[in-house]
Amino acid sequence: MSGEFAYSRDDGGGYAADADLRFDLTSRVFVGAGLGRTVGSMDTGGIRGTLAEVSAGYRGERAGASLRYSRFDDSTNYQAGTLAARAWLALGGFQIALLGRHRDLSARITLELPLRLVTRDVEFSARGSGAELSWSHGGFGAYVMALEYDYDDGFDDFIDLIDSPQLGQRPRLEALVASVVTQTQGVVDRQFGAGAEYGFGTHLIALDLGSVYDAVRETRSDSIALSYRQAPTSRLDWGVTAGMADSDTFGDIAFVGFNVGLAN
Numbered sequence: 001m002s003g004e005f006a007y008s009r010d011d012g013g014g015y016a017a018d019a020d021l022r023f024d025l026t027s028r029v030f031v032g033a034g035l036g037r038t039v040g041s042m043d044t045g046g047i048r049g050t051l052a053e054v055s056a057g058y059r060g061e062r063a064g065a066s067l068r069y070s071r072f073d074d075s076t077n078y079q080a081g082t083l084a085a086r087a088w089l090a091l092g093g094f095q096i097a098l099l100g101r102h103r104d105l106s107a108r109i110t111l112e113l114p115l116r117l118v119t120r121d122v123e124f125s126a127r128g129s130g131a132e133l134s135w136s137h138g139g140f141g142a143y144v145m146a147l148e149y150d151y152d153d154g155f156d157d158f159i160d161l162i163d164s165p166q167l168g169q170r171p172r173l174e175a176l177v178a179s180v181v182t183q184t185q186g187v188v189d190r191q192f193g194a195g196a197e198y199g200f201g202t203h204l205i206a207l208d209l210g211s212v213y214d215a216v217r218e219t220r221s222d223s224i225a226l227s228y229r230q231a232p233t234s235r236l237d238w239g240v241t242a243g244m245a246d247s248d249t250f251g252d253i254a255f256v257g258f259n260v261g262l263a264n
Contacts (some may be wrong), residue, residue, distance in 0.1 A: 001264050006176045007255030008241070012041035012250075014181040014230035018051070031056045038072070040175070040182040047171060049185065061126040062090045068202075077108040078169040078183055093137045099147055101128030105187065109161055112168040122161060124154030126215075139199040151215060155187075159216070174216040178247035180223050180255050189215035204229040204239075219248040225255075237261045 002022050009015040018036035025031060028087035032055040040047045048070045057066030065103040072080045081104045103126045111118045130147030162170050175185030190213045197206035206227040213220050225243030241257040 002085060002261065003263075004259055004261040006257060006259035008181055008255055010041065010179045010181050010253050012179060012253050013039075014041040014179050015039055016181045027058075028060060029058055031067075034070075038182055038185065040179060047074045047078055047176065047182065047185075048076075049078070051185070057086075064088055074171070078173065079106045080104070082199045086208070088132075089202075091133055095134045095136075097132040097134075099128070099130040099145070101126075101130075101147065101149065103128070103149070107158060107171055107173060109158075109170040110168040111161070111164065111166045113166060117168060120161070122154065122158045124152055124158055124186075126151045126155070140197070141199075142194075142196040144192075144194045144197040146190070146192050147188075149188055149215065155215070162216075174214040174219055175249060177212045177214045177219065177221040178211075178245065178250045179253050180225070180245050183212050183221060183223075183245075186212075187215045189213040189218070204231075208243075217249075221245055221247040235263050 004020045006018045016038045020034035024034040034053045036051040053070035055068035068084045085100040106123045113140045126149040128149040132145035134143035173187045177183040193210040195208035208225045210223045223245040227241040229239030231237035238260045245253045
C-alpha cells in the first residue's frame with residue numbers, strides 16, 4: 001500500500017488538496033482511490049468542488065492497462081464525471097500509450113425572463129482520444145502527449161443558451177483552464193503536454209510544459225512547471241513544484257505545490 005498527499009495554490013487564491021491511496025493486490029494488479037477539494041479563485045470561475053476517484057490497472061513486463069473514474073461536483077452549478085482509459089506497450093526504452101476519455105458534464109444556468117427567473121441544468125458529453133510517447137534511459141526520461149475531445153449536440157445547446165440575451169448567470173467554465181489548479185475540470189477542447197526529468201541518487205528534477213484549449217470560447221492556457229523530488233528512504237518521498245500558467249483571458253497566474261508520499 002502507498003499513499004500520496006498533495007497541496008497546491010495559485011496567486012489568484014485558488015487551491016487544491018488531494019489524498020490518493022494505492023493498493024497492490026498482486027505484483028501486477030493494483031487498485032486505487034482518491035479524494036480532493038478544489039477551489040478556484042473568482043478570477044478563474046469561483047467554482048468550489050469535491051473530487052473523488054477510483055482506479056484499477058494491470059502492469060506487465062511489456063504491456064499494461066488502467067481504468068479510472070473521477071467525479072468533480074460543485075453542487076451549486078457544475079458537475080463533471082470522467083472515465084479515463086490508458087493502454088501501453090513498451091518497446092526497448094520507449095513506451096507508447098493510447099488514451100481514451102468519456103466525460104459527462106452538467107452546467108446550471110439562469111435565464112431572466114420578463115416575469116420570472118428560470119434555472120436550467122444543461123447536460124452534455126464528450127469523448128476524448130489521444131496518445132502519449134515516453135522514453136527513459138538511465139536517469140533520463142522524457143514524454144510528449146496530445147488529447148482531443150469531441151462534444152455532442154447537447155454542448156451546442158449550452159453554447160446557444162449562454163449566448164442568449166436573456167442569460168442571467170452561468171458558471172464561467174472557460175475560466176477554469178486559466179489555472180493549473182482547476183484546468184483539468186473545465187470544458188477542455190484539446191490539450192498537449194511535454195516534459196523531461198533527470199534522476200540522480202535519491203533526487204529527481206523534472207520540467208513540464210502544457211497547453212490547454214477551452215471548448216467554450218476557444219481560449220488557450222500555457223503552463224510551465226519545475227519540480228524537485230527526493231526519496232530519502234524506500235518508504236518516504238517528498239517534492240515541491242512551482243510554475244506559471246499564462247491564459248489568454250486572465251494573463252499570468254503563478255502556482256506552487258507540495259506533496260509527500262508514504263509506502264509500506
